[in-house]
Amino acid sequence: MTQLPFSYPAIDGERLLADLHTLRGFGAVGHGVVRPSLSPEDIASRHWLRQRMADAGLDATLDGVGNVIGRSPQPGPALLLGSHTDTQPLGGWLDGVYGVIAALEVARTLRHDPVLGAIALDVASFIDEEGTHYSFLGSLSASGQLDQQTLDAARCRDGTSLPERLHAAGLDGRIAPLDLRRYAGFIELHIEQGPVLDDGGKRLGVVSGIVGARNIDIVVSGEANHAGTTPMARRHDAGRALIALASAIEDTFSRTAGPETVWNIGRMSFQPGAAAIVPERAELRLQFRDLDSRRLDRLEAALQPLAADIRTRWQVGVDIARAGQPTLPAHLSPVLQAHLVRATERRASGAWITLPSGAMHDAGIFAQVMPAAMLFVPSLGGRSHCPEEDTRPDDLVLGAQALADAVVDWARFTLPDRLPARK
Amino acid sequence: MTQLPFSYPAIDGERLLADLHTLRGFGAVGHGVVRPSLSPEDIASRHWLRQRMADAGLDATLDGVGNVIGRSPQPGPALLLGSHTDTQPLGGWLDGVYGVIAALEVARTLRHDPVLGAIALDVASFIDEEGTHYSFLGSLSASGQLDQQTLDAARCRDGTSLPERLHAAGLDGRIAPLDLRRYAGFIELHIEQGPVLDDGGKRLGVVSGIVGARNIDIVVSGEANHAGTTPMARRHDAGRALIALASAIEDTFSRTAGPETVWNIGRMSFQPGAAAIVPERAELRLQFRDLDSRRLDRLEAALQPLAADIRTRWQVGVDIARAGQPTLPAHLSPVLQAHLVRATERRASGAWITLPSGAMHDAGIFAQVMPAAMLFVPSLGGRSHCPEEDTRPDDLVLGAQALADAVVDWARFTLPDRLPARK
Known part of the structure; x- marks a missing residue:
């Protein structure tokens, strides 16, 4: 273990919740949100998100398929944090949004720490995780698992040309894969979308794998x-x-x-x-x-x-x-899981468990090309993909804090020489 | 048993088959027939049928709902013979048609017999047995089980007014119930619509009841x-x-x-x-x-x-x-069944059975108000209500002959004094 001085900076829970509520405003319908990928609300929200990333000191871009990528000015090895901000046709307000805004919150929290500001943390919102047009379009293309030729020939679920659909949304349809050599891993924070944590009175869940x-x-x-x-x-x-x-x-x-x-x-x-x-x-x-x-x-x-x-x-x-190709189980990184376990035990001793993810996630796509891990917060009543989807605010803050702690521990254990001595 | 001289006159099989094929021409589509009740083909066929009944010496009318009734000039007690000539949306050529034309054939055969011509045999084709608009409209109204007020307020299956639908077909919508006091019973000849006779190598089936x-x-x-x-x-x-x-x-x-x-x-x-x-x-x-x-x-x-x-x-x-009212089992007349059993044994010894009818028929409606019975001929492969529906011609002739024999026996046993001595 490093002997360097370090701390676990506190994230700004109010700022986290405020951004979640702002993003909810793009497509809000009652308690739910209608923001399927490539809809006007979705595109507008991506421009807002890019600006929020830039405000946090990230080099933020909207790529050719609509991914919002906020890159840290620090050199790698980096951690990639994020999830998705598109919704189901009539979805909930948290879903992947929570993981994107929490990643942004962690990045902007650590950035101002005199020691931990040296950590390279990139933040991403991958488009169309929900498969409105092409399932996992964003994470597949960003992770190098969808090539330009395939995209150019691809059809949306409704049969229209995917490139034409992207052009209609103001995107150029060019794939811009991330430089995978930069990344030591990907961590995704997400709501559970099931009842296990809520039923069991748990506040956090470290994901053991994606089924x-x-x-x-x-x-x-x-x-x-x-x-x-x-x-x-x-x-x-x-x-x-x-x-x-x-x-x-x-x-x-x-x-x-x-x-x-x-x-x-x-x-x-x-x-x-x-x-x-x-x-x-x-x-x-x-x-x-x-x-x-x-x-x-x-x-x-x-x-x-x-x-x-x-x-x-x-x-x-x-x-x-x-019917279709089977989805292979995604094995998550034991090292990243260990960091998440340490963080959850510190922040929610006795109130966390490990559990598999019964749903597929962007982390499952990235797990094919780099170490990946996931952390869950409870879904009240196990409800998701519906307007009733919700999580207690203190659990939303707790999850982001645990993510921040895990990132700090990753840096402590992995890059001790990189972190400058605390002044 | 009467001591009067009598015979069992032979029906004219060729005339029977010729009329079946003529009627098939109204709405023929390939091997099948499209002649749902109240369609132009159905109405045209009813006028043809009324004329065929008149040619056979019956007092033939088309009533206000479309029933074709051919009444014998002989006084009652009478037997009522018949079935229906409407088809499923894409039906077979025999179904109820067979029972109507066979009834006509029996009536015209017996009419010319110097002794048996005294039997009062009425022949009927009841409309909409198949329920294109209103299930069993014809037999319900003719048997006095549907009153004018109910009909006037009735809706077709598609929601339109039944009286309006009848008017559009050129009918006045007036119910003309038969005088039930005239009838000693109703006998319906029909194809089996199931595979029991054909599978078992049987040529006739006396129906034990309607389920x-x-x-x-x-x-x-x-x-x-x-x-x-x-x-x-x-x-x-x-x-x-x-x-x-x-x-x-x-x-x-x-x-x-x-x-x-x-x-x-x-x-x-x-x-x-x-x-x-x-x-x-x-x-x-x-x-x-x-x-x-x-x-x-x-x-x-x-x-x-x-x-x-x-x-x-x-x-x-x-x-x-x-869902809906249960259909009660219809108990058929043991006396009429006994006449059918005698006739089938005479004409097809060892090649007949008794069996229940798994489908509802006009005889099930009449069984509520008078003694009723049914006789089946085989359906090849058990197929019916489809263009493939068929029966061997010799079985069609055999069934009509057995019906004729049963009518003669009914008269012998029931009305011995009515039949004049054979000259």
């Missing part, structure tokens, strides 16, 4: 028949067969799941959908998530034997196919 | 949550709860069902229907049918305890409600 997700489409093909005149034994009932399969999946997943595995059947429907017609087609979308890829493999592998049994017992076709 | 049907809507209410961040134990998952309930219904119905019970889950859906959102609402429509009202009662009563268990285990709301 991987798989989406599976299951389609059962049977035969439409009159539901009055066709004897039960003669039917090829896609609907009842799918119910039996879904029930078997529930049994198998319950037995195979780990303590943190989650699964969901978000959609299920029968065709033709008439009361008196035996369904000829029935389908569902199954999604399951876990930190452990081997468990995800086991869960996915369990589906085929269940389908085979249904085919035989119900005399129907069963098709099982992945 | 009752109940429709139940089940709605599960839970809580929408993020499917990644919400721990399994914390969810109020309407979707998985409904799958568990549907699976329990399947188990219970399989155990409680009689040999002829059928049930169907024709619709099932989850809201909001997104892959990554735990469903907050999930619903299904359950339909079940049986000849035995007590068994229907037992099946329906079994649902509440299953729902109670789901509410407790899954922490969701479960609402179970009847």
